[in-house]
Structure formats: C-alpha cells, structure tokens
Amino acid sequence: MPRTSARGGPQTRARILSVAAGLFLERGYDQVTIAEIARESGVSSVTVFNHFPRKEDLFLDRVDDAHEFLRSAVRAPGVDVLDSLQALTSQLADDHHPLSGLNKRSLSFFRTVAGSPALIARARELAADLQQTLTEELAQTFKGDPALLAAFFMAGYTTVLLETARQRLAESPGATVEADHRTRLDHLFTALRQGVAS
Structure with missing residues (x-):
C-alpha cells in the first residue's frame, strides 16, 4: 500500500x-x-x-521556470534585452534543458503531448500566459512596442520548438537536431533585430 x-x-x-x-x-x-x-x-x-x-499542469510543470527565466532575462542590468533573451535561449540549449526540447527525455514528452488534445490546448494557453508576462516585463524598460516584441519572440521561439519536436519525433540524429535548433535560434534573433527592435 x-x-x-x-x-x-x-x-x-x-x-x-x-x-x-x-x-x-x-x-x-x-x-x-x-x-x-x-x-x-x-x-x-x-x-x-x-x-x-x-491535470495538465502535472505534465506541463516547467511553466513556472519559464516565467522566471523570462523575468530574469528582461531584468538583467545593463544588457540589451534581445542579447539577454538570446543568451537565455542559447543557455537552455547548452544545458539541454527541458524547455529547449533538447533534453534526453524530450522525445517521450513530445509524443505524450502530441497524443493529447487537452495537453496541446493547455500548452497554447501557457504560451499566451508567458507572452503576457514578457509584455509586462518589457513595458518597464523597452523603448519600442513591448507587446509586439513579446508576440514576435514567443511566436518565433514556439516555431523553433515545434520544428525541434518534429525532428525528434521523426527520430532524426541528435546532433543534427541540435545544430538545426541553434541555427533557427540565430535566424530568430536576426529577424527580431532587423524588424521589431530596429
């Protein structure tokens, strides 16, 4: 018992x-x-x-970490916010953190989420919550449009993660997945710098 x-x-x-x-x-x-x-x-x-x-929060349990990572990145003193967000996403990849999609357990995680409409729906809600947190943090210091930057960053990072998930589910070689993940991150921040933050 x-x-x-x-x-x-x-x-x-x-x-x-x-x-x-x-x-x-x-x-x-x-x-x-x-x-x-x-x-x-x-x-x-x-x-x-x-x-x-x-119930969904029992599986999608990293959201509190994600909120804290975003707050810490935006509040980093004396650092451009895009540099700070890029450093954050690069560090997540370096650490193979679950939020990067590169963790060794990510394949089973992606399979479980893909098989549950309830988890997919909840993941979208949590992404919207994260976008709101980022918007509120950016509003304190960012001189441009905080809502626009938050929306573009979250949409871009979600796109990176979804492609990483697709490759993991297709059982692509780990080194290839990680290299593509990092390349897509670079493309994301190049686009952000040339667009919304310019």
Missing part, C-alpha cells in the same frame, strides 16, 4: 510529479486519472489539486 503523506511541502509536490510522469509516459496522459495519481502518491485527490489546479 502507498504510504500516506502530509498535505503540503516540496517533497509531496515532487513525489506527485514523479508518480504522474511515470503513469503518463507508461499509459498515456488521457488514460490516467487524478484519483490514480493520488493513490499511487499516497495522498488524496484534494492534495493533488492543492498543488496542481489542473
């Missing part, structure tokens, strides 16, 4: 995430219920919802 646990705390959250990820990847996102995740985690369904208001 799974052991019971207190309601809150980072250890409870981490255990719920770990259990959910294992079940989702094993059986598919839509075939797993919150009740099953709670039971296997040794907590109640209420506790799961206390940590993750929506």
Whole structure:
C-alpha cells in the first residue's frame, strides 16, 4: 500500500510529479486519472489539486521556470534585452534543458503531448500566459512596442520548438537536431533585430 503523506511541502509536490510522469509516459496522459495519481502518491485527490489546479499542469510543470527565466532575462542590468533573451535561449540549449526540447527525455514528452488534445490546448494557453508576462516585463524598460516584441519572440521561439519536436519525433540524429535548433535560434534573433527592435 502507498504510504500516506502530509498535505503540503516540496517533497509531496515532487513525489506527485514523479508518480504522474511515470503513469503518463507508461499509459498515456488521457488514460490516467487524478484519483490514480493520488493513490499511487499516497495522498488524496484534494492534495493533488492543492498543488496542481489542473491535470495538465502535472505534465506541463516547467511553466513556472519559464516565467522566471523570462523575468530574469528582461531584468538583467545593463544588457540589451534581445542579447539577454538570446543568451537565455542559447543557455537552455547548452544545458539541454527541458524547455529547449533538447533534453534526453524530450522525445517521450513530445509524443505524450502530441497524443493529447487537452495537453496541446493547455500548452497554447501557457504560451499566451508567458507572452503576457514578457509584455509586462518589457513595458518597464523597452523603448519600442513591448507587446509586439513579446508576440514576435514567443511566436518565433514556439516555431523553433515545434520544428525541434518534429525532428525528434521523426527520430532524426541528435546532433543534427541540435545544430538545426541553434541555427533557427540565430535566424530568430536576426529577424527580431532587423524588424521589431530596429
């Protein structure tokens, strides 16, 4: 029997995430219920919802990191915002961070998202939230149109990620995927500099 646990705390959250990820990847996102995740985690369904208001957030759990990365990039003192955003996306690629799509677990992640309309819809909502966060941060310092730059950056980075996902799902060689990813990032920032930020 799974052991019971207190309601809150980072250890409870981490255990719920770990259990959910294992079940989702094993059986598919839509075939797993919150009740099953709670039971296997040794907590109640209420506790799961206390940590993750929506089921989709159990799988798309990096969004808080993404918001913080964007805030930190825009707030970097004495650095051009496009330089800072480019450094951020390059660092994500260097680290093979999950948000780059280059992580070794990204293939199973992409397969799971591609197989679930609910996850696809939620991912679009989260991208819109990230765009709003970026717009609000840019409005503090950017001399141009913050909403336009945020929209172009998010659309561009999403396009880079979708192509990386397509190549990963097609099982292209990892080195080729990474090189193409970096080339597309360079093209994105060239376009941003020559367009909206000029």
